[in-house]
Amino acid sequence: MRALLAFRGLFARQARGLLLALVLSLVTLAAGVALLGTSGWFITAAALTSAGLAFNLFAPSALVRGFSFIRILARYGERLTGHDATLRLLADIRGWLFARLFPRLPLADRNLRHGDLVSRLTADVDALDTAFLVAIGPVTAALVIGTTVTAILAFLLPAAAWVYGACFALAVLVVPALLVLRSRSAGGQVVARAADARLVALDGIAGHADALALGLLGSSQANFSAKAEALATARGQLATLTAIAAASVQGLAALALVGVLWIGLDHFGGGSIDAPVLVGLLLAVLGSFEASNAIVRSVGKLSTAMAAAERLMALAETPVTVADPAQPQPVPPDAAIAIDDVTFCYGTGAPALSNVTLTVAPGEHIAIVGPSGGGKSSLLKLLLRLADPQSGRITLGGVPLADLRQADLHAHIALLGQDSPVFHDTIRANLLIGRADAGEPDLWAALTAAGIADFVRSLPRGLDTLLGETGKTVSAGQGRRLCLARTLLSKAPIVLLDEPTTGLDRDAELAFFGTLKTALAGRTTILVTHAALPEGTVDRVVTIRNGVLGA
Numbered sequence: 028m029r030a031l032l033a034f035r036g037l038f039a040r041q042a043r044g045l046l047l048a049l050v051l052s053l054v055t056l057a058a059g060v061a062l063l064g065t066s067g068w069f070i071t072a073a074a075l076t077s078a079g080l081a082f083n084l085f086a087p088s089a090l091v092r093g094f095s096f097i098r099i100l101a102r103y104g105e106r107l108t109g110h111d112a113t114l115r116l117l118a119d120i121r122g123w124l125f126a127r128l129f130p131r132l133p134l135a136d137r138n139l140r141h142g143d144l145v146s147r148l149t150a151d152v153d154a155l156d157t158a159f160l161v162a163i164g165p166v167t168a169a170l171v172i173g174t175t176v177t178a179i180l181a182f183l184l185p186a187a188a189w190v191y192g193a194c195f196a197l198a199v200l201v202v203p204a205l206l207v208l209r210s211r212s213a214g215g216q217v218v219a220r221a222a223d224a225r226l227v228a229l230d231g232i233a234g235h236a237d238a239l240a241l242g243l244l245g246s247s248q249a250n251f252s253a254k255a256e257a258l259a260t261a262r263g264q265l266a267t268l269t270a271i272a273a274a275s276v277q278g279l280a281a282l283a284l285v286g287v288l289w290i291g292l293d294h295f296g297g298g299s300i301d302a303p304v305l306v307g308l309l310l311a312v313l314g315s316f317e318a319s320n321a322i323v324r325s326v327g328k329l330s331t332a333m334a335a336a337e338r339l340m341a342l343a344e345t346p347v348t349v350a351d352p353a354q355p356q357p358v359p360p361d362a363a364i365a366i367d368d369v370t371f372c373y374g375t376g377a378p379a380l381s382n383v384t385l386t387v388a389p390g391e392h393i394a395i396v397g398p399s400g401g402g403k404s405s406l407l408k409l410l411l412r413l414a415d416p417q418s419g420r421i422t423l424g425g426v427p428l429a430d431l432r433q434a435d436l437h438a439h440i441a442l443l444g445q446d447s448p449v450f451h452d453t454i455r456a457n458l459l460i461g462r463a464d465a466g467e468p469d470l471w472a473a474l475t476a477a478g479i480a481d482f483v484r485s486l487p488r489g490l491d492t493l494l495g496e497t498g499k500t501v502s503a504g505q506g507r508r509l510c511l512a513r514t515l516l517s518k519a520p521i522v523l524l525d526e527p528t529t530g531l532d533r534d535a536e537l538a539f540f541g542t543l544k545t546a547l548a549g550r551t552t553i554l555v556t557h558a559a560l561p562e563g564t565v566d567r568v569v570t571i572r573n574g575v576l577g578a
């Protein structure tokens with residue numbers, strides 16, 4: 028519950044919409060109860076009055092119609108405003124989570140895998156909407172309706188008010204509270220197992236080609252089936268608890284009805300209440316339990332919302348890997364990069380970099396090559412200050428990276444990674460990520476420098492061509508070049524290229540390297556690659572092996 032309460036500020040931002048939805052759900056319930064009560068009273072009174080001669084049919088029938096219209100309109104309005112406010116709330120929660128996540132990337136906890144993050148950012152956030160829609164709103168509405176019906180009974184049938192009040196309180200407060208308590212662990216299991224199943228599904232899709240080639244599809248399917256079965260078991264447990272609670276509420280509704288009928292018949296015999304009013308009251312009692320049914324049906328989901336909130340808070344409260352300085356310095360222009368005796372290790376493992384010293388002059392192009400695991404990517408990570416070295420220091424124009432604001436540093440250094448994505452959007456939108464205010468001539472200049480302008484020009488829709496999911500409408504080489512154009516568009520004077528030709532055939536790779544010198548002219552460039560570099564691609568090549576820099 029503590030984790031769920033941590034989101035109250037975001038809930039408060041949507042207070043108006045949520046309050047309106049609450050009022051409308053109250054009107055819906057009240058109209059439903061009034062509709063049933065009036066109908067019971069009306070039908071009984073009409074039946075008891077011979078041919079309706081002495082009974083004014085007009086007023087009650089108008090009331091019945093009026094209440095049903097109010098009920099329909101209020102329910103419609105409640106769904107509209109409730110869902111609108113909830114969707115806005117979910118958008119706020121996602122924005123809040125992303126904002127908390129960015130300074131924490133890359134996450135120190137390597138167990139938090141991609142699929143798990145996806146699961147948290149989608150399903151766990153979605154689970155939070157239930158907190159209001161199914162719990163707070165209906166409970167409040169039910170309490171108002173129950174109190175009103177109890178007050179009416181206290182006026183007309185005082186003894187019945189006690190019976191009804193007790194049954195209703197048990198149905199809307201005690202049963203849901205017990206359900207929340209008993210379903211906590213089942214709710215937690217549902218969330219955790221759903222995340223597991225999603226992870227296995229994502230792994231299965233990502234590794235499908237390999238699993239197929241190695242004949243492992245069977246075990247991949249069996250693994251998914253086992254996870255899905257575990258999830259179904261947890262959901263079954265939650266559903267059983269919810270069904271028991273729903274049956275208890277039905278039992279309490281029946282008890283309240285029999286109690287009111289019993290006491291009512293006694294009063295009817297004594298002449299203190301007439302038949303139409305008694306029937307109207309009985310139906311109103313039945314109608315009011317609609318509210319409690321709604322609570323129980325959905326309060327089971329509160330336990331999943333609580334478990335989801337805990338997972339989200341754990342993510343949002345992950346310690347920040349690198350903190351901004353209290354008094355940041357400006358980034359010096361045209362500055363040399365100086366890596367001075369840097370040693371870095373992940374956790375308590377062996378050093379990924381040992382006593383590395385390297386200087387890169389402004390505008391110089393260097394390549395870092397070496398065997399896999401040598402420490403190339405780790406060095407780029409330190410240059411972007413995604414982690415700090417344990418000893419030694421890195422400076423930019425003499426200013427230690429630790430004295431710069433992360434945002435300033437990242438505006439100064441552009442990265443083209445081996446997995447830089449092409450987004451499912453137009454070429455224009457993909458490029459503008461590099462510089463939002465770039466004009467049409469800038470876009471074409473970047474495309475020309477990246478060697479892909481002719482291709483884009485040949486497309487019927489040019490810059491407005493949709494690239495499809497992960498750029499499936501362009502080749503791997505064209506995708507890389509579009510990413511390079513996006514990197515070039517940024518005004519960053521330092522460019523880091525991490526295995527930019529991964530996935531390209533040798534011809535495409537050579538063509539890509541061929542464009543680098545002119546495309547990046549004037550910018551300090553550090554190219555990390557496994558590929559054999561054609562003569563003249565860079566000014567200097569250094570090798571890194573087992574974390575040690577060599578010539």
Ligand SMILES: Nc1ncnc2c1ncn2[C@@H]1O[C@H](COP(=O)(O)OP(=O)(O)OP(=O)(O)O)[C@@H](O)[C@H]1O
Nearest residue numbers: 137373376379397398399400401402403404405406
């Ligand atoms: N996040 C991490 N946590 C722990 N160890 C890591 C992490 N990333 C890399 N390492 C380890 O640090 C060492 C250097 O890895 P790094 O990725 O920098 O090498 P690389 O030269 O870029 O390799 P490749 O060419 O295969 O990308 C390796 O031993 C690697 O296992």
